[in-house]
Each structure stands twice: as structure tokens, then as C-alpha cells.
Amino acid sequence: MTEAQQRFSQLAQQPDDSIDLATAALAVSGLFQPGLAPSETLQSLEALAARAATQVAPEADLFDKVRALNGFLFDELRFTGNQDDFYDPRNSFLDQVLERRLGIPISLSVIYIEIAARLGLPAYGVGFPGHFLVRIGRGDTALMLDVYAGGVALPEDELDQRLADLYGRGTLNIRSHPALLWPATKREILVRMLRNLIGIYRDRGEHINQLSALTAALTLAPDLPGELRERGLLYRDLDYAPAALGDLRRFVEVSDDAEQIAAVTQIIDQLGGQPMRLH
Incomplete structure (x- = not known):
């Protein structure tokens, strides 16, 4: 760190x-x-x-x-x-x-x-x-x-x-x-700032900065469904299955979007059958 x-x-x-x-x-x-x-x-x-x-x-x-x-x-x-x-x-x-x-x-x-x-x-x-x-x-x-x-x-x-x-x-x-x-909390303000950066770095294809922004948002609020899903998928794309599984499994627990849960569950099943790679 x-x-x-x-x-x-x-x-x-x-x-x-x-x-x-x-x-x-x-x-x-x-x-x-x-x-x-x-x-x-x-x-x-x-x-x-x-x-x-x-x-x-x-x-x-x-x-x-x-x-x-x-x-x-x-x-x-x-x-x-x-x-x-x-x-x-x-x-x-x-x-x-x-x-x-x-x-x-x-x-x-x-x-x-x-x-x-x-x-x-x-x-x-x-x-x-x-x-x-x-x-x-x-x-x-x-x-x-x-x-x-x-x-x-x-x-x-x-x-x-x-x-x-x-x-x-x-x-x-x-x-x-x-x-x-109503006034926003300081955490809400910071998360909103980070969401702007997440979107910018995602659109630019700057995956390391995108990952840093996602991790910061989840440090402030660990159970944000959208950020858990996005970071999990990014970890998957970066070929880091253990971290991807952790985020995606947590997403399934906290999300209320049935369609996304079904899609993510399939990804979890696919990742769970892959050999673990250490990074």
C-alpha cells in the first residue's frame, strides 16, 4: 500500500x-x-x-x-x-x-x-x-x-x-x-467525486487508475453494488480471479438487481472453475 x-x-x-x-x-x-x-x-x-x-x-x-x-x-x-x-x-x-x-x-x-x-x-x-x-x-x-x-x-x-x-x-x-x-454527508460527496473519476478512467481505458478510484470508493462505502460489480469485472479482465470472486460474490449478497445478479452468478461459476493464479 x-x-x-x-x-x-x-x-x-x-x-x-x-x-x-x-x-x-x-x-x-x-x-x-x-x-x-x-x-x-x-x-x-x-x-x-x-x-x-x-x-x-x-x-x-x-x-x-x-x-x-x-x-x-x-x-x-x-x-x-x-x-x-x-x-x-x-x-x-x-x-x-x-x-x-x-x-x-x-x-x-x-x-x-x-x-x-x-x-x-x-x-x-x-x-x-x-x-x-x-x-x-x-x-x-x-x-x-x-x-x-x-x-x-x-x-x-x-x-x-x-x-x-x-x-x-x-x-x-x-x-x-x-x-x-437534503445535505449530503462527506462520505457521499467523496464517493460522488470518485465516481466521476471512475467514469473518466474507464472511458480512457486507464485500468490502474480506474481500479484505484473503485477501491477508494469501496474503502469509503464497502457495499456499493455498482462499484463491487465493476471492480469484480475489472479484476476478472486483469486475470485476477481471487479478487474478482470476492467482489462479485459480495455484489450478489448486497444487490437487488435480479437481472445483474443472474449474469454475475454465471461469471462466478465460470471463475470458480478456473485454476487460481497468484499475483
Whole structure:
């Protein structure tokens, strides 16, 4: 196990409330960037928060604080969504997002949440379908922000329209499914970041990085059915039958997808009849 993997494993053992989100996001980055110095990025984050504090008046109301923070991050510093190369893995690495000021919804949201927290703003990540959001505040006065679009506040009808675009009109709406706007846990945020990287490395055919991302996700949440199945099949393709069997058997135990269970059971039977190879 590398030093970065060991650091990540130790972090994953912590209770969710004890996880420092910025440190954890940098631990994800370190899995794919040997030699990364997290302390330097954390110092940069603290420096940005200190600069933001000079522009966000403590006595201002919530709306004015958000407006000032948005102006600092998106107008002055020019943080923006990377629309030209959305699937560049650097968009998921917190150190790279801070340096390049380019990212995707979830990585930009993590930076926003961390800076807001240092200013005393109640900011939370929201794993909204299709597009990660930031929630400021709780209750009926909460603001839902699209950080990828410069921190624009989204009213309920816009959120409903986004759901309709994904699932069809009348299928889901915020009023009947308020849990869609509940704050995500830190583990959920990290797993979602890793799922982005899993997809990127899968599409690129970078199997070792894909395997690292899958293993990190399963370190955080050991019984994710999709990740167990994908890692098991990847192990099979890499000709590592013992590990493949372990993941696929666990998938059968935790999945509720009858069709996939049937297909995976056939693969298990095939692998079980092969001679074991040691790697």
C-alpha cells in the first residue's frame, strides 16, 4: 500500500462528522498525483478565505453575504466551470481546481463550501440528480446555488425543470421529494467525486487508475453494488480471479438487481472453475 493509499484508508475510518472535507478531497487527489503536498493547497485555501473575509461584511444578511462571496470567487478570481474539457481528471483534483480555477460542479462546490464555512456561512453540498449543488442555510429560507454557473440561485421551479429534463415531466418534483435537497454527508460527496473519476478512467481505458478510484470508493462505502460489480469485472479482465470472486460474490449478497445478479452468478461459476493464479 502506498503512502497516499494508507492516508486515504485512515481517513475513511473516521466518523463522517470528523472528516475534514478539504483534507479528504486532497487525499483523493493524492491517489492519482504522487508527491502532492496537501498542506500547500490547504494554505492556499486558507489564504483565499482570508481574502474573502475582507469583502463579506459580518453584519450583512445571508443574501448579501452570498452575493459578496460570489462576486469574489466568480467575478474577481474567475473560478468557472470547465465547459471545454469537462472530463479532464484535473477538474476533480482540488489542488488543480484551486490553481487553474477550473472545475466541475462538485469540485467547485467543495471549494465554495470550504470557504463559506470559514466565513461562518452554513453551506452544505447537495447531491442533486445530474448536477451537484450547494445549499446555504436550512429551512424555507435556504438558497440552492449552482456553483458551476457562477453561484446563481435556483428557485424551486428551476429545480423542477431540471428534474423534468432528466426523468420526464411529472415524474419527480421538489415538493413531493424534499429529500433531493437534503445535505449530503462527506462520505457521499467523496464517493460522488470518485465516481466521476471512475467514469473518466474507464472511458480512457486507464485500468490502474480506474481500479484505484473503485477501491477508494469501496474503502469509503464497502457495499456499493455498482462499484463491487465493476471492480469484480475489472479484476476478472486483469486475470485476477481471487479478487474478482470476492467482489462479485459480495455484489450478489448486497444487490437487488435480479437481472445483474443472474449474469454475475454465471461469471462466478465460470471463475470458480478456473485454476487460481497468484499475483
